[in-house]
Amino acid sequence: MPKTAYLHPITADGIQPMASLGGLLREWLPRQRWFAGKDRPLTDLRLLSMTELFPGCLHLLVQTGQSGVPAPGGATPADDCYQLLLGIQEHLSPRLGRALIGRADFGPLAGLAVYDALQDPRSTHLLLERLRHPGTLGPLRFESDASVPVPAGLPPRLLDAEQSNSSVVYGDAFILKLFRRIQPGINPDLEVPVALAGQGCGRVPAPVAWFRTTHPQEATLGVLQPFLPGASDGWALALRALATGDTFTAEAHELGRAMAEVHLALASALPSCAHTDNDVTAAAMTERLEAAAHHVPALRPFVGALRTAFTALATCDPGPPVQRIHGDLHLGQVLHAGREWFVIDFEGEPSRPLAERRSAHSPVRDIAGMLRSFDYAARQRHPWRPEWARRCREAFCAGYADRAGWDPRKKHALLRAYETDRAVYEVLYEARHRPDWMPVPMAAIERLAVRGA
Template identity: 75%
Template sequence: MTKTVDPPRSTTAGLDRALVSLGGLLHDWLPRQRWFAGKDRPVTELSVLSVTELFPSCLHLLVHADHSPGGGAAPSGDCYQLLLGVREHRAPTLERACLGRAVKGPLAGLAVYDALQDPHAAELLLERLRIPGTAGPLRFETAPRARIPGGLTPRLLDADQSNSSLVYGDSYILKVFRRIQPGVNPDLEVPGALAAQGCPRVPAPVAWFRTTEPSPATLGVLQPFLPNAADGWTLAQRALAAEDDFTTEAHELGRATAEVHLALAAALPSAVHDEHRRTAEAMSARLDAAAHAVPALRPFVPGLRGAFDALATCDTGPLAQRIHGDLHLGQVLRADHEWFVIDFEGEPSRPLAERRGTQSPVRDVAGMLRSFDYAARQRRPWRPEWARRCREAYCAGYAARAGWDPRETHALLRAHETDRAVYEVVYEARHRPAWLPVPMAAIERLARWRG
């Protein structure tokens, strides 16, 4: 028999009561999650911003993890979305999902677990999405004329992601955002705008949910799932393993990227002249921060800064517009001989306002070029010619559809590729130290660039 849960309410007292039950469990569990962004900084304080009973024995929480050192320092940290199941007895099938047992507060004596790993809870979450409605500050909405069938079997994707994704019956995929920032998430905004534009390269949203408290924010998006698709990274690795050429696929991917850029310029008409000096200043600031965090980067700073100095004086290049923002081989799918682009969230570590702003489309091109280099370095011996041919084919495909060639924008391409490599160095140093030599090789090349 399941014990009745008296959920804490979203009042100040209710939030405090939730923290009494969950604070210790979350303090241990959160930093171990793949999507937790503050692994290199201790959590100095946890606060519950919102708690809602989503359905019986399942709580929806927004939790702020503070990393400020104290002593009057300004708060620093991130807001995370959690769906926590509570039950009297620990189920053996949910052992990996279990945070532990609450010892005090309103949930005392109950086992607490990550509800997204519970098939029953995942089924109930889809039911919430199928029919528009509310649950406290949560709002569940569907696209016009969307008809989502019930009874679809859920499975949680076990992937290296900064969010959590559930696949329902090979028909739909639900991305649950973990790191929450106020505002409309681009992964809802951009595919919706492209669908209205009739762009076939991006699966259109069919349902989503959001919150109105403590600030309006997007929480998750449901889209069609492509069951027979393979992502670009997997396809590139297969080609490398078989010593096959990948230039045809790279050329087609370049055309697909250009088509998405053209559709974005029409769907979200905000194209402006890029302020290269301001962009270069932001890149230079990121380089300084990265060199402070990763000492191995410091000897290359003068050469890398030259790329940003050249960008500051550049007066050519395409107009700035809405772009993908984090484009690489893992963000594209190939199904039925066509490329599709997914995951328009951008880099989650960057402010939402920046990710929703206009940027040069060269940034997306540079991200994909870096991804070809990453793919080629996953096998020994390293095959730099494979990466070079893919890079050339991709740019040629892009130029054939876009009407301009990224390779002719030397200062822009070098600056954006350098900025991307600097980001990769910090990411790998924090999350995958064994991979750090991959971006560091690019750093050495880009610091010596004289083209």
């Protein structure tokens, strides 16, 4: 019998289980794709909550502390909270070998194997059972939209995607996203799709079940949504078109229409009373530019010219009112299925504070994100085909204008400011994570700087 009974009662200060788990997790956490603070050593690990989901499976929230100064933009705060699902077994079956985190040497779990339970179909099956039966378990609350039945026994598979969270697909019918970095409050990736579903917006898969914690603070932990079978993401489709020499203008046009629909639905679903204040936006963008240039010397020669993109905001047409937006829009966040575009992943940039992600912004920010993404796609091919990206850009904006009633192409100053801000973010991101990709945003920086000169 597994010795999980040792875990009861859960100690309030978490000292006992961490005697077993602390050393193992310190090694394992920084190696995970979704661990954000890879640039600095993990110096502290504290248990915030632990719940036995079912025998042999523990749900943990841990707080990490890291030494060193975080880089701006991709900033990891000094303390970060992560959600983990750990399996505990005496003898780990060989098929779970890759999931092994290690064997505990000390504490109440000494001698037992600790592994990543998301890689264990038995655990992910039981997790779905938990979601199918709303209720309370310690600090955890499992809730659902009772009007959408979720069948039992859907076979689980862990998605192997380049993700900042972890997702499990159930029988090609549902997908469960487990948030990895947890911030207090409702996650916009639950809040926004629920609100859009309330508006009858069919562009976003509507959550059917979710779970959250009430301890140590209220926070969203996971969302189950319908899976779009046979869907391809926009990034894969764009690269395919580039590889075969096809245009992507019809798709980009439809995507523009879809995005305008989502923005319109968002504006009525989550109204915001904030008024457009381009001065504040310009100041924040300038601050981000200067901080990025501090970290990335290659940016420095362009700072003067780029700053003009932001100062121009003070005098330009204020543009559309601010509202809730997607917050991290690019071709990887849109799915094409059954001839329609769908928009997913409303979490925003996970490195930004939740309050900022949930506040109102200009929809131009999302548009600029997508326009930059066309440029990224076009730059994946040699020779570079700037015409391909330019046509996508035109088509996307035209499609957007069709539905939104205003044309992004007529908002030059706004677009330039938001594209510059996005390119600055990209430079910082690539400098930290993918230095080989630096030429992509740097080419945009040069172009945007010349336009300002």
